[in-house]
Amino acid sequence: MSLREEIEKLILLEQEKLATHERKENEFHARQRERFAPLRKVLDELLGSVESAYLRGQVSDQSATIEVGKSTHSRSFETDIRWEIEPNFGTRSSGKEDEGLFHEEGGFRVQETQYYNSLGLFHPESAEPSERTHVFATELQVCEYLAKRVAEKVAFYRHSAGLANRAKA
Numbered sequence: 001m002s003l004r005e006e007i008e009k010l011i012l013l014e015q016e017k018l019a020t021h022e023r024k025e026n027e028f029h030a031r032q033r034e035r036f037a038p039l040r041k042v043l044d045e046l047l048g049s050v051e052s053a054y055l056r057g058q059v060s061d062q063s064a065t066i067e068v069g070k071s072t073h074s075r076s077f078e079t080d081i082r083w084e085i086e087p088n089f090g091t092r093s094s095g096k097e098d099e100g101l102f103h104e105e106g107g108f109r110v111q112e113t114q115y116y117n118s119l120g121l122f123h124p125e126s127a128e129p130s131e132r133t134h135v136f137a138t139e140l141q142v143c144e145y146l147a148k149r150v151a152e153k154v155a156f157y158r159h160s161a162g163l164a165n166r167a168k169a
Contacts, residue, residue, distance in 0.1 A: 021101070028089075028102045032062040035087040039108065039139040040064065043085065046146060054154045062086060066146065068153045080153060083146060084111040088135055108142050110134040 001009075043064045047057045056077060057066035063086035069079040088105040114130045136142045 025101065028104070029062065031104060032087045032089070035104075036062045039085070039142060042139065042143050043146075046143065046150070050150060050154055054157055055150060066150075068150050070157050079115055081115070081149065082113045084113075085109070085142060085146075105135075107135050107137045108139065110136065110142060110145070 040059050040061070043057070043059050043066065047055060047059070047066065053071040055066070055068050057064060063084065065082065065084050067077070067079045067082045069077055069081070072078055086109055088107045088109040089102050090105050091102055110133070112132045112134060114132075116129065134145065136145065
């Protein structure tokens with residue numbers, strides 16, 4: 001076999017590996033969309049249950065971003081807490097040729113970012129956001145957590161608006 005033929009054989013083997021990795025990644029993302037589908041419906045309902053002056057978000061096929069905050073007088077939205085929600089997964093630093101880079105892990109990952117904005121609600125001297133990752137076993141646990149946190153924040157905003165209106169009167 002000539003050097004040219006040997007190199008072509010190696011190239012074909014590498015192309016097969018790349019095709020296998022691509023197929024595994026596509027299968028992974030399809031399973032993630034399937035796992036996220038029931039949660040997606042509930043998150044859409046959550047977003048529709050609170051006025052957009054306090055809650056906004058974007059829900060895709062396999063993840064969601066939800067923000068709770070407050071619309072300002074300049075019509076911008078000042079986010080206090082942002083959640084990035086998706087089915088939980090892990091990554092492989094190295095693996096067998098027939099495995100993909102990502103693998104499924106149980107539950108749902110909720111990446112929570114809390115901002116310390118001009119409202120001074122938490123640590124006004126800190127401009128750095130606080131980040132935490134929660135892993136919930138079920139869709140129900142994700143929804144209960146988000147609903148409780150959204151309710152706390154929206155109640156605070158409404159209460160503050162009521163106080164401000166009374167002070168003006």
